[in-house]
Amino acid sequence: MMRLKTKNAIKDTVVSIIAIAIGLIIIFPIIYCVCGAFKTESEFLTPNLLPGSFSYTKNFSDALRKGDLLRYIGNSFIVAFFGTLIRMVLSILAAYAFAYFDFRFKNVLFFLILGTMMIPGDVLLATNYLTISKLHMLNTYFACMVVSFVSASQMFMLRQRFMSVPRDMREAAQIDGYGDLSYLITILIPICRPVITTLFVHSFINLWNAYLWPLIVTASKPAMRTIMVGITKLNSWEDENYQLVLAGVCISLIPSMILFIIMRRNMRKGGMEGSLVG
Amino acid sequence: MASVVLKNVSKIYPPAEWAKIRKKDQASDLNASPQLSEKGFAAVTDFSLEIRDKEFIVLVGPSGCGKSTTLRMIAGLEEISGGELYIDDRLVNEIEPKDRDVAMVFQNYALYPHMTVYNNIAFALKKRIRSKAEIDRKVREAAEILGITEYLDRKPKSLSGGQRQRVAIGRAIVRNPKVMLMDEPLSNLDAKLRNQMREELLTLRNRIDTTFVYVTHDQTEAMTLGDRIVIMKDGFIQQVGTPQEVFENPANTFVAGFIGTPQMNFFDASLERDGQRYTVRMGNFHADVGEEAARKLAFNNVTGGDIILGVRPESITETEDEVSFSARVGVLELMGSSVHIHLEHNGKKAIMVTQVLGENGKLKMDYKPGSIMRFRFAREAMYLFDRQTGKNLEV
Numbered sequence A: 001m002m003r004l005k006t007k008n009a010i011k012d013t014v015v016s017i018i019a020i021a022i023g024l025i026i027i028f029p030i031i032y033c034v035c036g037a038f039k040t041e042s043e044f045l046t047p048n049l050l051p052g053s054f055s056y057t058k059n060f061s062d063a064l065r066k067g068d069l070l071r072y073i074g075n076s077f078i079v080a081f082f083g084t085l086i087r088m089v090l091s092i093l094a095a096y097a098f099a100y101f102d103f104r105f106k107n108v109l110f111f112l113i114l115g116t117m118m119i120p121g122d123v124l125l126a127t128n129y130l131t132i133s134k135l136h137m138l139n140t141y142f143a144c145m146v147v148s149f150v151s152a153s154q155m156f157m158l159r160q161r162f163m164s165v166p167r168d169m170r171e172a173a174q175i176d177g178y179g180d181l182s183y184l185i186t187i188l189i190p191i192c193r194p195v196i197t198t199l200f201v202h203s204f205i206n207l208w209n210a211y212l213w214p215l216i217v218t219a220s221k222p223a224m225r226t227i228m229v230g231i232t233k234l235n236s237w238e239d240e241n242y243q244l245v246l247a248g249v250c251i252s253l254i255p256s257m258i259l260f261i262i263m264r265r266n267m268r269k270g271g272m273e274g275s276l277v278g
Numbered sequence B: 001m002a003s004v005v006l007k008n009v010s011k012i013y014p015p016a017e018w019a020k021i022r023k024k025d026q027a028s029d030l031n032a033s034p035q036l037s038e039k040g041f042a043a044v045t046d047f048s049l050e051i052r053d054k055e056f057i058v059l060v061g062p063s064g065c066g067k068s069t070t071l072r073m074i075a076g077l078e079e080i081s082g083g084e085l086y087i088d089d090r091l092v093n094e095i096e097p098k099d100r101d102v103a104m105v106f107q108n109y110a111l112y113p114h115m116t117v118y119n120n121i122a123f124a125l126k127k128r129i130r131s132k133a134e135i136d137r138k139v140r141e142a143a144e145i146l147g148i149t150e151y152l153d154r155k156p157k158s159l160s161g162g163q164r165q166r167v168a169i170g171r172a173i174v175r176n177p178k179v180m181l182m183d184e185p186l187s188n189l190d191a192k193l194r195n196q197m198r199e200e201l202l203t204l205r206n207r208i209d210t211t212f213v214y215v216t217h218d219q220t221e222a223m224t225l226g227d228r229i230v231i232m233k234d235g236f237i238q239q240v241g242t243p244q245e246v247f248e249n250p251a252n253t254f255v256a257g258f259i260g261t262p263q264m265n266f267f268d269a270s271l272e273r274d275g276q277r278y279t280v281r282m283g284n285f286h287a288d289v290g291e292e293a294a295r296k297l298a299f300n301n302v303t304g305g306d307i308i309l310g311v312r313p314e315s316i317t318e319t320e321d322e323v324s325f326s327a328r329v330g331v332l333e334l335m336g337s338s339v340h341i342h343l344e345h346n347g348k349k350a351i352m353v354t355q356v357l358g359e360n361g362k363l364k365m366d367y368k369p370g371s372i373m374r375f376r377f378a379r380e381a382m383y384l385f386d387r388q389t390g391k392n393l394e395v
């Protein structure tokens, strides 16, 4: 009995230590980034991790002033928010159709869509760029978002979730006088809220952090840059100033974190308990 | 408040769909089923029935006989493959469920898990009624009838099975639908609660006064609730009638065996005709059939030959008489005031029920397992069925 307990305690300790180590490795760049953002120019050249004082905020004010970061944050927000919103709407509607409707070529279409997940996004960079530029849409919000409007993986995950909701739910709603759209809005989406919120946050952070595509479609108009592109422009070859970049990165992390904290409550598991017999 | 008319309604599940289900459900080997053809699986065939306004119809039959399918076709959840369905004289084959004005109680309740009980019940009303006060009044009235007023603010997950069942019923009755459909609503409750709910359904039925179609595989529910019972098997209607009719005059051996507990006994016997007289023979036992029965047999041009003799367990009595059949007494099951006695006659099993409660309040049992005894039955208690088709020869 006693030995079993000690054995468990040892196991717990080892697992905790490993977990903490992995956690530190993951979070270290962020700690480094935050610390660096508070360093003066000369402190930055020393090997110390911690800055002299966390009250030195000149880097932040410089970054905001120099790079027009607020405008970039606004751009990023528009692109990430509306891009995600449209992506969610399209994914939900497509997932609903694949989960509930019977139509010709359903399976073929479904696998075709899943097939697009195999193509790495970067491969499409050149062709997408050509398309956008021929349509004269370079340097617009639309150009920044359009490539993210559809997501096969999100559609697939939503379909799986929808299919796990008993068919009776839809039938009960039909009998209660609700058509497909009102069923989707009043019942299915609330039931699947955890998954939908998770996908929303995930998608928002992805679009917020996107770099390459916004970089090339806004290359000729600095005012349209997103925050991720804007940060890198804080540092130029004639004026190497890494503290400024790190301050910019810190600022750019804030919106994603706020979103995550707000939505965390909704991402809990759950949904169907109590609906059926037991 | 409506009549429902089904004219030769049938449902064939296409082979593809059928194959999907079969894979999941390996246990039921229906490969050799006569319901299966290259067109698909005929779950319901030629279902014709006129349900009158405010009638309580019960569909009953063994598992897989097509009860739910029929109900779902009336609800509009399942496409009708052939035939016509009228609700209130309106052809509704192509009408969406939401426009049929029917309500349904699902076997597994299918409550909306994210809504309170109140909203679950009000949900259907919101599409039809504008006034909040009106909705509130109706929801509270329905909750009152079902005794769930105190749970109105709870979510389904914090309710017991019986309470969820009430919510499911409340959701249906609150709309005052033209037709109320119920698919085995009590099958998930324990025996005691089931009896209680059955009684409540009877009172409910008088209060809400609409047309009911009720599916069950429990014959007690069917007998107690139904104005008329529809007995189904393999997608076919076997008999339609009042509980008394189907009990007294079963159309065939299937209905005879299905209605009544314990089951009716079936013996191999022979029938002899001598003019207007018919005699049933089984071993040493023989009896002339009653006058009225004989007239019916003659009317049906029954000539005699091998038959199946059906006798209800309550009609078998012990006797000293020579004109009797002998059987070995097997297990005795004491049910309280009566005892079920398992018998074996010519290798065939049978069961008889006798009252053993004496006037002094003591049980009087003088049956010994293993002994061989003689039995007989009254001639009025005999049911005669065709050996080949199983049809009742008297109807």
Ligand SMILES: Nc1ncnc2c1ncn2[C@@H]1O[C@H](COP(=O)(O)OP(=O)(O)OP(=O)(O)O)[C@@H](O)[C@H]1O
Residues within 6 Å of the ligand: B013, B017, B018, B019, B021, B041, B043, B061, B062, B063, B064, B065, B066, B067, B068, B069, B070, B217
């Ligand atoms: N979607 C479907 N595709 C193919 N076959 C089906 C489908 N639904 C039901 N069936 C078959 O049709 C037959 C009738 O089914 P139904 O659900 O009506 O039976 P039931 O009488 O309600 O039985 P139970 O008492 O078990 O509920 C069954 O044999 C079933 O396997």
Ligand SMILES: [Mg+2]
Residues within 6 Å of the ligand: B067, B068, B069, B183
């Ligand atoms: Mg069923």
